[in-house]
Structures are given as structure tokens and as C-alpha cells.
Amino acid sequence: MINKQTSMKTFGALLMVLICVGPGPQLSAQSEEEGYQLWLKYQCDICHYNQGHGKASATSNPLAGTLLPFEAFSALTRYPGNRMLPYSEKELSNEDLRAIWEYVRRQAPSPKLEDIPILVEWLEALE
Amino acid sequence: MKFWKKKSDTTSKDLQAGVNRREFLTAATATGLATASLGQSSSKAQAQVGRGVAVGGPGPVVPTEGQEAQEFDGYSAEQVDRYFVKNPASDFMVDVIKSLNIDYIATNPGSSFRGIQESIVNYAGNSKPELLTVNHEEIACCMAHGYFKGSGSEKVMGILAHGTVGLAHTPMAVYNAFCDRAPMIIIAGNHIDAGARTPGGTNWWHSAQDMPKILRDFTKWDDTCHSLTHFADSMARAYQIATTPPMGPVVIVVDADQQEEEMPVRRPQIHRRPERTAPHADANAVREIAQWLVEAELPVITAGRMAHNQEGTDLLVELAELLQAGVSNSMARMNFPNTHHLSVGSGAIGQADVVLGLEVGNPGRTRQDARVITLGTAELFLKTNFQHFGKYYAPDLAVAGDAQATLPALIEEVRRLRGKISRSALEKREDHWRETHLATRRRDIExxxxxxxxxxxxxxxxxxxxWQVVKNKDWAMVSNDGFQSSWGKRLWPMTKYHHFHGSSGAAGIGYGAPAAVGAALAHKEHGRFVVNVQKDGDLMFSPGVLWTAAHHKIPMLNVMHNNRxxxxxxxxxxxxxxxxxxxxxxxxxxxxxxDNPAIDFAKVADGLGMWSTGPVTDPNDLHAALVKAVAVVESGEPCLVDVLCSGR
Structure with a gap:
């Protein structure tokens, strides 16, 4: 499934996004709740948590509050490379994928490290 | 089967039986006392056993003629001999168990060991060994596994398992312990003499021709005992085999009838418990290892089930600092402090020109030109059917010997040769690994x-x-955090051996909760604050262990990683x-x-007699719940906080 050709497709798609896509498409009319239900339906929560904060692997970034335009988000879902196995259009329609994107990009991102005293304490202990 | 006394008049036949019995008992007692006295001379452990006197038990009683006549009224001579035993063999068996310094025996009751059970309670006063009541034999074995690790490899727990039906509940837990090199002594009942079994009785179903066969693929040794001498010999041998590296579980089978028979006139000898020694590596091989390490440009040490206790951790720190070698700890044991500047991830192995693997089957991904040394006891396993040993790895130098036991000699040799390493090389390594260590720690925190x-x-x-509620305590994390993105190991400063106990061994689910309770029991005597981050799926294998923890008042903080x-x-x-x-x-x-229905673990724990709260769903509510729970633990009780969590 995942081969060099797929990785090249991913790279190509991302490149196109960076070159061609501007501020992103109009927001979908689907509600956040509908997006959340689709998020759960397609098992996104397994790795990305309920609100998209999960950092599923060392190479992935959390999706909550993502600034990725839909085209990039879609490309990463269809051709994720080694990050995960792909969701095809047959399994996950573009319409549903867009609703998922709408949902996750509206979620508040995780707080910054310096705003979390417990983590700051650990960090300072290293110095 | 009836054991109560009747008060009616005696018959001549029974009286005759009683007289014969009394004479026999008198002789047996005198001989037994003499034997016990002789046996006390050379062992502290031995001094604590023998006729129940030292342990506060009542010891044998020689009845008067009148008393015996009353007791035996209404029973045939055969029945009297069978049931009215004044000096039961199982008392001796308990003395043997005591001689092995076994403080606890976990058990779910079974008639095939009722003689020993009664002796533990009424002869030994249910103290050293104390019976731990469990609701499943898998719980018993997992508890023994966790207890051994919690005790710093000092204490072995016993398990009493009912013939066939009890023993058949143990294998997964025993397999975990076997793979994790944790000893335990399983004593299984059996009705060996088919002629003595009740026709149509359940003891047929609880008997086997070869009882230990159930476990033989993943135990180090077993034996079926046919006499008390045999039992004394085999228990001592079992203990020695189980606790000599590579350590592992053993099984001893005892006959149900024999437990309830009269002690023989000549009381068998109870052996001294020897001091254990572990197999050391060959001295020439040690010199060779030291030579390779000293000549290395960038040596790395990788450690598996290496440290048996704090001394092992300290020794590895000493060796690593002498060489300024990076240490990649698999965390199968707390081999090395994760706060040390030489504590690095497995990626470091791929940088090294010389890799020393301590008790690891496969040192990991190495450089093509790296010279790899393995030092461990894996090759000393005599047999196995299961494939726990993993893929064969061909080291350049394979040295057999217990790694911790060999470290003092290796350190001495490295110290002797260390002058060959330039100061600048050592400083360069130190800087390199410190930078690597800190980068990993910072990334984890981020x-x-x-x-x-x-x-x-x-x-x-x-x-x-x-961490906020335990950081100022002498804590022990008795759970593995592999299914929680290893946050415990990545975030908590782990510096002491008792801070972490590694994993199940065979990655068998169901180990977590009972092993944590067993470990908590071991930590109880040290007054340590025990934390168990408990996986929901794992707990559902044997939720009854929460009752055992509550029943035996084993203080511990259970926090559910409940991802449903x-x-x-x-x-x-x-x-x-x-x-x-x-x-x-x-x-x-x-x-x-x-899910559907979601399990309410707070209710489950509450129903099993444990203080509980939850489910906590808002992270901002967690601190307050934990503060309450800590107070419960500090009052000497276990408790459970259910927390609805992310997947990993």
C-alpha cells in the first residue's frame, strides 16, 4: 500500500497546496457536533484524541486548531506516507472529510508549555 | 468427613486404638523434639522452626487416656488412624516452608491442600507464612510475581493451588513470571494414590498422573513428593533453583493424604537455607570485556533484566561513569536512573563502536562495524518450548554469567585499565551523552x-x-506505563530501584492489577507510597484482586487509565x-x-470494599480527587480513582 510512489504523491500534493492554495475554502455549513460524530465514526480519536490534540507519532503534529487548508489536510489523509495508513475516498467521502476538517480546526490548540506549571517545574529541574 | 468430638462412652476397640496411638505419639514427639533440637545448631532460619514452639503454635499434644477415649468414640480404628491425627505431617510441611523464609502464601482454597492450610492457621498462627486470600489462582501467581520485584528480589511468595482445577488457572501468570525471570514456589495438591480416592468423588477430577505437566513448559523445575523427607529435600531444592539466576517459577506437588497422616517416628531433617550466589562470568572473559570497553571510542551499555536490587543500579552507574558510556535501559528493571546524564535512548546503540548488552537477548540495532558483547544468563536456561528467547543474535563475544553479579569484577578491571582512556575522550563522551540526554528530556516534556x-x-x-501528589514521598510506581505512551518513564524522575518494576514479561494482559497488589504488599513493610496506574482492560481480567487488597489492608493508590x-x-x-x-x-x-455499557470502576471498587471516586472526566478535577485518595492511602488502605482518559 505504502510505497515510494505514494510518498511522492503525498509530497506532490503538499507542494501543490503550498504553491496554489490561498487562505482556504469557505467553512462548511455542517455543525461542529456533526463533525465530531464523523471524527468518532472514522476512528480519528484513536490516535488524535477526541479534540485532535493527540500527537500520534514522533513525526506527526496535533491537529487541534490546525492551520492546514482543506486540500493539504485531504492530501495527508489520502496519502499519509508512513504516518498512518490512508483513508480512501471510497471509505471516507470528501464531504465527510471536510466536515472532519471543519471540526478539528475549530478546536482550541494545546496550551503552551510555559503556561503549565507542572511541566515548567520538570523543565527547570533539568537545568 | 467429620472431625468433631463426641462425648459418649468409648468402646474397647476404640480404646485399644487410642492406647496404641498414644504410645506412638509419645515416641514420635520425643524423637521429633530431639531431631529439631539437633537441627537448630547451624542456621538462624532453622532456629525459627521445629515443632511450632518458636512460632507460637501449640505444638503436638499428647492426650490423656480419658481424653482420647472421648475423642475416638464411635469411630473405627481405621477412621481414627485416618482422621484423629495429633501430630500431622502438614505441620512439618509448614516448618519446611518457614525455613525458606516465605512470609506469604497466596491461595484460593482447595481440599487437596487442606492439611497444609489448617497447619498454617492453627500450627503456625497464620504468620510467616500468612495466607493471602485470592479469588483466582492467576491473581496468586501475579501477586507473587509483583511481590518478588517489589521486595528487591529478596522475597519469594508461595502459592497453594488446588489439584488440577486450581493449577490450571495459573499458566498465563506463570508464563509471564518465567519470561520476566521472577521466582515463585507453587505448591499443588494431588491425590496420588488412586486406591485411596473416594469412588465417584470429586478428588478424581482433582488428581493427575503428572500434575506439574500443566506448567512444565515455563517453569524451571518441578517435583512430586512421596514422603516428608522428599518434601523437605525438594522444597529446599526448589527454592535454590528458583532463586538462582536465571530465576523462575518452580512447582512442588504434595499428596493430600500425606498432609493428614501422622508424623513418622523419625522427623525428617529440615535443611538450612543456603545463602544464594549467582553464576559469575569467567575471569578471563571479564578482562576481555574490560579491554574492549576501554579501547572503544564510543561505548554504549544496554540493560534488560539486569538489576536485581538497588546494588545493581548503583553498580551500573559506577561502570557507566568510569567509561562515560551511554546507557540504554529497556526498563525491564530499574537498571539506571533516568535523570542521569548518561541515560539515553535505544538510538544510542546505533552510534556505538562497542556495545555491552547486560541480560538482553538482542542488543538492538548496531553499527555494521560495532563489536558487540553480551553478558547474561539467557544461555543458562536448560529447556524451553515457548519462543520467549526471541530471534537469535550473534554477538562478537558471548559471556555467560549473571550481569549484576559480574559487575564488581568488571568495574575493578575497567578501573585498572581506565588510564588508557584520555581525559579529553572522557569529557567528549560526557558532553555528547549529556546533550543527547537533555534533548530527549526536553522533547518529552514539550x-x-x-x-x-x-x-x-x-x-x-x-x-x-x-506527580504533584507523590513527589515528596518515598514512592514506588508498580505499574508499567507502556500503554500510556510511557509518560511515567519519560516524565517522572526515577532514581531508585524501587521506583519502577518493569513489565509483565510475556506481555500477557491481566498481570497488571494483581502484580501491583503483590508489589504493594512488599513495599508496605518499607512504608513506601505505592502508585498503580491501572489499565481498564487489564483490571477486568481479575477485578477480584481489589477485594484482596482491601481485605488484607494493602495501602496503594490505584488510578484508572480508563480508555474504555x-x-x-x-x-x-x-x-x-x-x-x-x-x-x-x-x-x-x-x-x-x-463500552455500552461503560464500566463504573468506582462502583466496582466500592462493591469490593475499596474507597473510590470517579469517573473524573475534567482534568481540572483530577488534583482534588487525588488529594483525597492520598489521604486514604496514608491511613493504611487501598483506594481507586477512576479517570476517563485518552487512548494512550
């Missing part, structure tokens, strides 16, 4: 912020909040569905989630 305010509670937040699923399997099945381009929606839930 990554912990993701989902910090999310609901369900992120696992990093869970460990962060837990066998979550790792959800991830795996989802990948398969995606790869097959079908059923990517929903299919990973089927067979993997523990």
Missing part, C-alpha cells in the same frame, strides 16, 4: 503539553497530576482496515471496546 486541558484526560496530564477499550488493538485493527480499504468506519470498535 510533548507532554499536547491535550493538557482535553477531556477525556490526556495520559501525560494524568502522570503530571499524579483494549486500545492498542483498536489502533492495530484500524490499520488493517485502512490497508484493506474497507470498514474504516467503526470496525475497530468491535471486539476491542469496553
Amino acid at each position: 510533548n507532554a503539553r499536547h491535550g493538557w486541558d482535553a477531556s477525556p484526560v490526556s495520559t501525560s496530564r494524568l502522570y503530571g497530576e499524579l 477499550a483494549y486500545h492498542a488493538e483498536r489502533m492495530i485493527v484500524q490499520r488493517v482496515a485502512n490497508a484493506r480499504n474497507r470498514g474504516t468506519a467503526e470496525s475497530s470498535r468491535i471486539g476491542n471496546t469496553i
Whole structure:
């Protein structure tokens, strides 16, 4: 499934996004709740948590509050490379994928490290 | 079967039986006392056994003629001999158990060992060994496993298992212990003499021709005892075999009838418990290892089930600092402090020109030109059917010997040769590994912020909040955090051997909760604050262990990592569905989630007699719940906080 050709497709798609896509498409009319239900339906929560904060692997970034335009988000879902196995259009329609994107990009991102005293304490202990 | 006394008049036949018996008992007692006295001379452990006197038990009683006549009225001579035993063999068996310094025996009751059970309670006063009541034999074995590790490899727990039906509940737990090199002594009952079994009785179902066969693939040794001498010999041998590296479980089978027979006139000898020594590596090989390490440009040490106790951890620190060698700790044991500047990840192995693997089957991914040394006891396993040994790895130098036992000699040799390493080389290594160590630590802390305010509670937040309530205590984390993104190991400063106990051994689910309770029991005598981050799927294998913890008042803080699923399997099945381009929606839930209905673990714990609260769903509520729970633990009780968490 995942081969060099797929990785090249991913790279190509991302490149196109960076070159061609501007501020992103109009927001979908689907509600956040509908997006959340689709998020759960397609098992996104397994790795990305309920609100998209999960950092599923060392190479992935959390999706909550993502600034990725839909085209990039879609490309990463269809051709994720080694990050995960792909969701095809047959399994996950573009319409549903867009609703998922709408949902996750509206979620508040995780707080910054310096705003979390417990983590700051650990960090300072290293110095 | 009746054991009560009748008060009616005696018959001549019974009186005759009683007289004969009294004479026999008198002789047996005198001989036994003499034997016990002789046996006390050379062992402290031995001095604590023998006729129950030292342990506060009543010891043998020689009845008067009148008393015996009353007791035996209404029974045939055969019945009297069978049931009215004044000096039962099982008392001797308990003395043997005591001589092995076994403080606890975990058991679910069974008639095939009722003689020993009664002796522990009424002869030994239920003290050293004390019976631990469990609701499943798998719990017993997991507790023994955790107890051994919690005790710093000092204490072995016994298990009493009912013939066939009890023993057949143990194998998964025993397999875990075998793979994790944790000793335990399983004593199984049997009705060996088919002629003595009750026609149509249940003891037929509880008997076997070869009882230990159930476990033989993953135990170090077993034996079936046919006499008390045999029992004394084999228990001592079993203890020695189990606790000599590579350590592992052993099984001793005892006959149900023999436990209830009269002690023989000549009391068998109870052996001294020898001091254990571990097999050391050959001295020439040690010199060779030291030579390779000293000549190395960038040596790295990788450690598996290496440290048996704090001394092992300290020795590895000493060796690593002498060489300024990076240490990659698998965390199968707390081999090395994760705060040390030489503590590095497994990626370091790929940088090294010389790799020393301590008790690891496979040192990991090395450079093509690296010289690899293995030092350990894996090759000393005599047999195995199961494939726990993993893929064969061909080291350049394979040295057999217990790594911890060999470290003092290796350190001495490295110290002797260390002058060959230039100061600048040592400083360069130190800087290199410190930089690597700090980069990893900083990255881990940075990554912990993701989902910090999310609901369900992120696992990093869970460990962060837990740390706030335990950081000023002498704590022990008795759970493995592999299914929680290893946040415990990545975030908590682990510096002492008792801070972490590693994993199950065979990655068998169901180990976590009972092993944690066993470990907590071992820590109780040291007054340590025990934390168990408990996976929901694991707890559902044997939730009854919460009752055991409550019943025996074993203080520990259980915090649920409740993700309502066998979550790792959800991830795996989802990948398969995606790869097959079908059923990517929903299919990973089927067979993997523990939901609909969701389990209310606070209610489960409450129903089993344990203080509990939850489920906590808002991370901002977690601290207050934990503070309350800490107070419960500090009052000497176990408790449980249910927390609805992210998947991993």
C-alpha cells in the first residue's frame, strides 16, 4: 500500500497546496457536533484524541486548531506516507472529510508549555 | 468427613486404638523434639522452626487416656488412624516452608491442600507464612510475581493451588513470571494414590498422573513428593533453583493424604537455607570485556533484566561513569536512573563502536562495524518450548554469567585499565551523552503539553497530576506505563530501584492489577507510597484482586487509565482496515471496546470494599480527587480513582 510512489504523491500534493492554495475554502455549513460524530465514526480519536490534540507519532503534529487548508489536510489523509495508513475516498467521502476538517480546526490548540506549571517545574529541574 | 468430638462412652476397640496411638505419639514427639533440637545448631532460619514452639503454635499434644477415649468414640480404628491425627505431617510441611523464609502464601482454597492450610492457621498462627486470600489462582501467581520485584528480589511468595482445577488457572501468570525471570514456589495438591480416592468423588477430577505437566513448559523445575523427607529435600531444592539466576517459577506437588497422616517416628531433617550466589562470568572473559570497553571510542551499555536490587543500579552507574558510556535501559528493571546524564535512548546503540548488552537477548540495532558483547544468563536456561528467547543474535563475544553479579569484577578491571582512556575522550563522551540526554528530556516534556486541558484526560496530564501528589514521598510506581505512551518513564524522575518494576514479561494482559497488589504488599513493610496506574482492560481480567487488597489492608493508590477499550488493538485493527480499504468506519470498535455499557470502576471498587471516586472526566478535577485518595492511602488502605482518559 505504502510505497515510494505514494510518498511522492503525498509530497506532490503538499507542494501543490503550498504553491496554489490561498487562505482556504469557505467553512462548511455542517455543525461542529456533526463533525465530531464523523471524527468518532472514522476512528480519528484513536490516535488524535477526541479534540485532535493527540500527537500520534514522533513525526506527526496535533491537529487541534490546525492551520492546514482543506486540500493539504485531504492530501495527508489520502496519502499519509508512513504516518498512518490512508483513508480512501471510497471509505471516507470528501464531504465527510471536510466536515472532519471543519471540526478539528475549530478546536482550541494545546496550551503552551510555559503556561503549565507542572511541566515548567520538570523543565527547570533539568537545568 | 467429620472431625468433631463426641462425648459418649468409648468402646474397647476404640480404646485399644487410642492406647496404641498414644504410645506412638509419645515416641514420635520425643524423637521429633530431639531431631529439631539437633537441627537448630547451624542456621538462624532453622532456629525459627521445629515443632511450632518458636512460632507460637501449640505444638503436638499428647492426650490423656480419658481424653482420647472421648475423642475416638464411635469411630473405627481405621477412621481414627485416618482422621484423629495429633501430630500431622502438614505441620512439618509448614516448618519446611518457614525455613525458606516465605512470609506469604497466596491461595484460593482447595481440599487437596487442606492439611497444609489448617497447619498454617492453627500450627503456625497464620504468620510467616500468612495466607493471602485470592479469588483466582492467576491473581496468586501475579501477586507473587509483583511481590518478588517489589521486595528487591529478596522475597519469594508461595502459592497453594488446588489439584488440577486450581493449577490450571495459573499458566498465563506463570508464563509471564518465567519470561520476566521472577521466582515463585507453587505448591499443588494431588491425590496420588488412586486406591485411596473416594469412588465417584470429586478428588478424581482433582488428581493427575503428572500434575506439574500443566506448567512444565515455563517453569524451571518441578517435583512430586512421596514422603516428608522428599518434601523437605525438594522444597529446599526448589527454592535454590528458583532463586538462582536465571530465576523462575518452580512447582512442588504434595499428596493430600500425606498432609493428614501422622508424623513418622523419625522427623525428617529440615535443611538450612543456603545463602544464594549467582553464576559469575569467567575471569578471563571479564578482562576481555574490560579491554574492549576501554579501547572503544564510543561505548554504549544496554540493560534488560539486569538489576536485581538497588546494588545493581548503583553498580551500573559506577561502570557507566568510569567509561562515560551511554546507557540504554529497556526498563525491564530499574537498571539506571533516568535523570542521569548518561541515560539515553535505544538510538544510542546505533552510534556505538562497542556495545555491552547486560541480560538482553538482542542488543538492538548496531553499527555494521560495532563489536558487540553480551553478558547474561539467557544461555543458562536448560529447556524451553515457548519462543520467549526471541530471534537469535550473534554477538562478537558471548559471556555467560549473571550481569549484576559480574559487575564488581568488571568495574575493578575497567578501573585498572581506565588510564588508557584520555581525559579529553572522557569529557567528549560526557558532553555528547549529556546533550543527547537533555534533548530527549526536553522533547518529552514539550510533548507532554499536547491535550493538557482535553477531556477525556490526556495520559501525560494524568502522570503530571499524579506527580504533584507523590513527589515528596518515598514512592514506588508498580505499574508499567507502556500503554500510556510511557509518560511515567519519560516524565517522572526515577532514581531508585524501587521506583519502577518493569513489565509483565510475556506481555500477557491481566498481570497488571494483581502484580501491583503483590508489589504493594512488599513495599508496605518499607512504608513506601505505592502508585498503580491501572489499565481498564487489564483490571477486568481479575477485578477480584481489589477485594484482596482491601481485605488484607494493602495501602496503594490505584488510578484508572480508563480508555474504555483494549486500545492498542483498536489502533492495530484500524490499520488493517485502512490497508484493506474497507470498514474504516467503526470496525475497530468491535471486539476491542469496553463500552455500552461503560464500566463504573468506582462502583466496582466500592462493591469490593475499596474507597473510590470517579469517573473524573475534567482534568481540572483530577488534583482534588487525588488529594483525597492520598489521604486514604496514608491511613493504611487501598483506594481507586477512576479517570476517563485518552487512548494512550
